[in-house]
Amino acid sequence: xxxxxxxxxxxxxxxxxxxxxxxxxxxxxxxxxxxxxxxxxxxxxxxxxxxxxxxxxxxxxxxxxxxxxxxxxxxxxxxxxxxxxxxxxxxxxxxxxxxxxxxxxxxxxxxxxxxxxxxxxxxxxxxxxxxxxxxxxxxxxxxxxxxxxxxxxxxxxxxxxxxxxxxxxxxxxxxxxxxxxxxxxxxxxxxxxxxxxxxxxxxxxxxxxxxxxxxxxxxxxxxxxxxxxxxxxxxxxxxxxxxxxxxxxxxxxxxxxxxxxxxxxxxxxxxxxxxxxxxxxxxxxxxxxxxxxxxxxxxxxxxxxxxxxxxxxxxxxxxxxxxxxxxxxxxxxxxxxxxxxxxxxxxxxxxxxxxxxxxxxxxxxxxxx
Amino acid sequence: xxxxxxxxxxxxxxxxxxxxxxxxxxxxxxxxxxxxxxxxxxxxxxxxxxxxxxxxxxxxxxxxxxxxxxxxxxxxxxxxxxxxxxxxxxxxxxxxxxxxxxxxxxxxxxxxxxxxxxxxxxxxxxxxxxxxxxxxxxxxxxxxxxxxxxxxxxxxxxxxxxxxxxxxxxxxxxxxxxxxxxxxxxxxxxxxxxxxxxxxxxxxxxxxxxxxxxxxxxxxxxxxxxxxxxxxxxxxxxxxxxxxxxxxxxxxxxxxxxxxxxxxxxxxxxxxxxxxxxxxxxxxxxxxxxxxxxxxxxxxxxxxxxxxxxxxxxxxxxxxxxxxxxxxxxxxxxxxxxxxxxxxxxxxxxxxxxxxxxxxxxxxxxxxxxxxxxxxxxxxxxxxxxxxxxxxxxxxxxxxxxxxxxxxxxxxxxxxxxxxxxxxxxxxxxxxxxxxxxxxxxxxxxxxxxxxxxxxxxxxxxxxxxxxxxxxxxxxxxxxxxxxxxxxxxxxxxxxxxxxxxxxxxxxxxxxxxxxxxxxxxxx
Numbered sequence: 001x002x003x004x005x006x007x008x009x010x011x012x013x014x015x016x017x018x019x020x021x022x023x024x025x026x027x028x029x030x031x032x033x034x035x036x037x038x039x040x041x042x043x044x045x046x047x048x049x050x051x052x053x054x055x056x057x058x059x060x061x062x063x064x065x066x067x068x069x070x071x072x073x074x075x076x077x078x079x080x081x082x083x084x085x086x087x088x089x090x091x092x093x094x095x096x097x098x099x100x101x102x103x104x105x106x107x108x109x110x111x112x113x114x115x116x117x118x119x120x121x122x123x124x125x126x127x128x129x130x131x132x133x134x135x136x137x138x139x140x141x142x143x144x145x146x147x148x149x150x151x152x153x154x155x156x157x158x159x160x161x162x163x164x165x166x167x168x169x170x171x172x173x174x175x176x177x178x179x180x181x182x183x184x185x186x187x188x189x190x191x192x193x194x195x196x197x198x199x200x201x202x203x204x205x206x207x208x209x210x211x212x213x214x215x216x217x218x219x220x221x222x223x224x225x226x227x228x229x230x231x232x233x234x235x236x237x238x239x240x241x242x243x244x245x246x247x248x249x250x251x252x253x254x255x256x257x258x259x260x261x262x263x264x265x266x267x268x269x270x271x272x273x274x275x276x277x278x279x280x281x282x283x284x285x286x287x288x289x290x291x292x293x294x295x296x297x298x299x300x301x302x303x304x305x306x307x308x309x310x311x312x313x314x315x316x317x318x319x320x321x322x323x324x325x326x327x328x329x330x331x332x333x334x335x336x337x338x339x340x341x342x343x344x345x346x347x348x349x350x351x352x353x354x355x356x357x358x359x360x361x362x363x364x365x366x367x368x369x
Numbered sequence: 370x371x372x373x374x375x376x377x378x379x380x381x382x383x384x385x386x387x388x389x390x391x392x393x394x395x396x397x398x399x400x401x402x403x404x405x406x407x408x409x410x411x412x413x414x415x416x417x418x419x420x421x422x423x424x425x426x427x428x429x430x431x432x433x434x435x436x437x438x439x440x441x442x443x444x445x446x447x448x449x450x451x452x453x454x455x456x457x458x459x460x461x462x463x464x465x466x467x468x469x470x471x472x473x474x475x476x477x478x479x480x481x482x483x484x485x486x487x488x489x490x491x492x493x494x495x496x497x498x499x500x501x502x503x504x505x506x507x508x509x510x511x512x513x514x515x516x517x518x519x520x521x522x523x524x525x526x527x528x529x530x531x532x533x534x535x536x537x538x539x540x541x542x543x544x545x546x547x548x549x550x551x552x553x554x555x556x557x558x559x560x561x562x563x564x565x566x567x568x569x570x571x572x573x574x575x576x577x578x579x580x581x582x583x584x585x586x587x588x589x590x591x592x593x594x595x596x597x598x599x600x601x602x603x604x605x606x607x608x609x610x611x612x613x614x615x616x617x618x619x620x621x622x623x624x625x626x627x628x629x630x631x632x633x634x635x636x637x638x639x640x641x642x643x644x645x646x647x648x649x650x651x652x653x654x655x656x657x658x659x660x661x662x663x664x665x666x667x668x669x670x671x672x673x674x675x676x677x678x679x680x681x682x683x684x685x686x687x688x689x690x691x692x693x694x695x696x697x698x699x700x701x702x703x704x705x706x707x708x709x710x711x712x713x714x715x716x717x718x719x720x721x722x723x724x725x726x727x728x729x730x731x732x733x734x735x736x737x738x739x740x741x742x743x744x745x746x747x748x749x750x751x752x753x754x755x756x757x758x759x760x761x762x763x764x765x766x767x768x769x770x771x772x773x774x775x776x777x778x779x780x781x782x783x784x785x786x787x788x789x790x791x792x793x794x795x796x797x798x799x800x801x802x803x804x805x806x807x808x809x810x811x812x813x814x815x816x817x818x819x820x821x822x823x824x825x826x827x828x829x830x831x832x833x834x835x836x837x838x839x840x841x842x843x844x845x846x847x848x849x850x851x852x853x854x855x856x857x858x859x860x861x862x863x864x865x866x867x868x869x870x871x872x873x874x875x876x877x878x879x880x881x882x883x884x885x886x887x888x889x890x891x892x893x
Contacts, residue, residue, distance in 0.1 A: 054570020078574035078616050116576050117522045163568055163597055164464035168486045169521050193569075193600035195666055263602055266679050268671020276669050365794050 042101035044150060045292060048182065049106065050125065050174065051159025052113040053081075055189035060157075060248035061106055063261060063272055064284055067093060068250070076114075086111040086124045107153060113170050122174045129153050129181045133307040152304060155218070155287070155295045156182045159189040160243065166205040167213070175215045181303055183218035183295050185287070186210070191245035191278050192263065192270050199245050206243055217242075220286070221294055238286060244279035247272055452506035454557050455695060456537075458493075458589065459511065460530060460581065461566025462518035465596045470564075470651035471511055473664065473675060474687055475500065478653065479511065488516030491526050493533045495558075510558065518577055527581045534560050534588045538710040545711075559707060561698045562625070562690070563589045566596040567646060571605050573612045582622045588706055590625035590698055592690070593617070598648035598681050599666060599673045606648055613646055627689055628697050641689050647682035650675055 049057045053075075062068055076084065089108040094101065109125055132151045139148045156178060160171055175184055188194075188202060210217060220242075223235045249272045253262045261272040272280050287295075459467040468481045479498060495512040514530055537559045544555050563585060567578060585591055593613065595601070601609060617624060624645070627638035652675050656665040664675040675683050690698075719739060 054568070054572045075572050078576050078579040079620060082576040082580060114576060116580055117524050119522050163462060164486060165483055166486060168519055173521060190600050193597045195668055265602055265671065267673050268668065270670050361790070369798065
């Protein structure tokens with residue numbers, strides 16, 4: 001159930017009104033006011049999709065938001081991809097549903113993991129995320145803060161290939177580079193090549209490896225204890241099925257007399273929105289219907305604050321370093337003996353030694369005689 | 370041209386015996402070429418006159434059944450008893466389904482453990498199995514490229530594979546070149562076919578695939594396969610196959626084409642060639658479909674049957690790989706890839722088929738020549754080194770001599786200096802002695818005078834005391850005298866009295882030394 005509806009207050013009946021008016025203060029309508037204001041303001045959300053090419057990222061985005069964002073897309077041939085670099089492409093769309101406006105930005109990363117040598121192929125992506133943080137930081141510290149554009153990346157969907165036995169080195173490298181900057185939601189792509197037993201095994205494997213490598217993926221927040229039972233049940237199921245095994249489709253097929261989104265095979269039809277076939281519905285609910293705002297909050301409160309603290313620390317340490325160079329107090333060097341006195345001392349030492357030798361010789365001679 | 374000439378230039382049909390029609394063929398030194406329809410053999414070559422042609426053999430008809438039509442059967446029974454060997458190389462990403470496909474193809478379970486994604490580099494793991502099917506023995510070797518496609522930097526991924534293939538060729542070449550060789554007994558480990566597993570992305574080949582296949586196409590027969598094909602729908606599959614073949618052709622990658630010259634299998638091979646690359650699904654689990662158990666994969670939305678031609682191309686692959694063209698793959702490996710390797714290798718070593726005079730070089734002569742060259746080279750190097758060594762020794766000797774001389778000189782110099790000093794000290798001593806003598810004489814004289822003076826005035830009984838006193842006086846005076854005398858001596862010796870107090874306590878100035886009377890001992 002959607003959380004938006006839960007806070008709508010019940011309309012009081014006219015009889016109770018007088019009684020209630022005496023004790024009723026009225027701030028129970030605050031949620032409604034928030035609701036109204038936010039609908040007027042509109043929402044924005046930035047989603048990043050990352051993964052090797054051919055894993056169905058664009059199809060999934062299309063299925064999630066039911067709009068075609070990639071109208072003219074040029075797919076490179078294998079030859080051109082041998083030494084391809086990662087690009088960052090942004091697509092922004094404004095979509096509306098029941099009066100609620102959403103400005104959706106999808107950040108695409110074509111070329112990730114495509115080249116033969118993929119060392120540090122995640123660097124352009126981390127640079128982009130840092131750039132957005134920096135821009136927001138600057139805007140926030142500016143004088144006119146009326147219209148700050150929030151381009152920070154709120155969520156990153158990372159597509160893991162289902163053809164392997166778990167995480168690959170490039171997956172681990174990417175996630176470790178970004179887990180402190182972005183909320184990472186790992187997904188198993190193209191899950192229609194795995195039977196249910198294999199899906200279970202792969203999910204366990206991936207969970208183990210995420211723990212092993214110390215990757216901090218996005219954790220669903222704990223639900224409060226006063227929620228109702230089926231909400232808690234849903235939440236539990238959600239947590240247990242991470243990472244989600246998804247299938248995407250942008251074609252509509254006829255199955256059992258209904259038109260559904262799915263993929264048509266000679267041996268059957270895969271329905272994208274069938275919970276028994278894949279976790280697409282869970283992902284959609286989590287991403288859009290229940291946890292979108294939480295993702296934004298975690299980005300603002302945790303990742304952005306980390307970045308900000310780090311940034312300020314660096315700036316202050318640099319300032320102190322710089323100030324040390326130009327301090328008004330001249331630092332005198334220690335009083336080292338200069339060359340003249342040293343030479344004199346050395347000469348005297350020589351003389352001493354010579355005298356001593358001569359004396360010894362004479363003593364010796366006297367003794368001999 | 371006359372009509373008869375045209376007839377002469379036309380190629381006869383394949384059915385008849387070419388030796389009858391073209392007697393020139395029988396005289397050729399080369400064996401009868403396999404692809405005589407090949408465009409390389411233009412009519413001009415064929416009609417080139419051959420010297421020393423043997424008289425053509427006459428063909429005769431047989432009166433009855435002789436029985437040499439069993440020759441092929443003899444050949445077959447011999448090879449069956451010998452057994453066959455076949456080597457497959459599987460190249461593909463980890464987890465793409467190589468082991469499962471092998472199990473499915475050969476309908477057995479090869480014991481292989483799951484590979485991890487975090488291998489440092491690609492390594493090849495060969496495993497040999499003995500299989501038997503209705504009295505035909507097959508020694509099957511499956512070589513797995515473990516860790517392929519997992520590393521972050523895949524620039525060198527192809528190298529271990531190429532090295533492995535070359536090593537197998539090298540082993541065979543070594544065996545061929547041996548003096549005592551047993552080729553019939555030799556376990557042939559050359560790779561006969563490479564199954565390249567393509568990831569079903571649905572777009573095109575990966576860059577790594579392209580690079581690797583380009584490196585392998587001249588060394589081994591490549592059959593590309595689309596693995597895990599149950600993730601691609603039919604329409605996507607069609608586009609995908611076209612894209613892949615287009616990319617392979619445009620980049621000049623030569624994959625294995627099923628042979629279309631043997632008319633028994635030409636047709637089916639031609640059809641199969643159009644279906645490349647095969648989209649396969651592998652499974653060892655059995656699922657009940659209808660009322661029989663088939664190998665399949667059970668999904669919530671349906672069952673993918675491995676042996677259903679509608680679902681995937683597994684049956685085609687099995688047909689082509691094992692049932693029809695296995696022997697051809699072996700032959701191609703031997704006659705094309707191995708010969709290419711051998712030629713390159715021997716050319717590297719310096720062998721040629723013929724030198725400038727078109728005299729065929731014998732292996733032995735070339736070998737001898739090379740050996741001589743090598744030995745002379747060795748000798749020259751030895752000489753050089755010896756020369757160098759001798760030179761170095763001479764140099765060091767000279768240096769040592771120099772040093773010796775220098776030391777000698779120094780020693781002489783020091784000795785002279787020492788002598789000088791000694792002489793000077795001797796002189797000073799003599800002077801000192803003279804002075805003491807002079808002083809003593811004066812003293813004696815003064816004493817004599819004194820004693821005379823005393824004698825005149827004093828009496829004899831006091832003599833002993835006086836003597837004693839005198840002696841003690843003299844002793845005192847002597848020491849007093851000596852002290853003042855020491856000053857005189859010091860000035861005479863031109864030794865400066867140095868200020869002792871500013872000095873290091875270990876050193877004493879001359880006056881202190883004198884005070885300690887150590888000096889005096891030398892004189893008395």
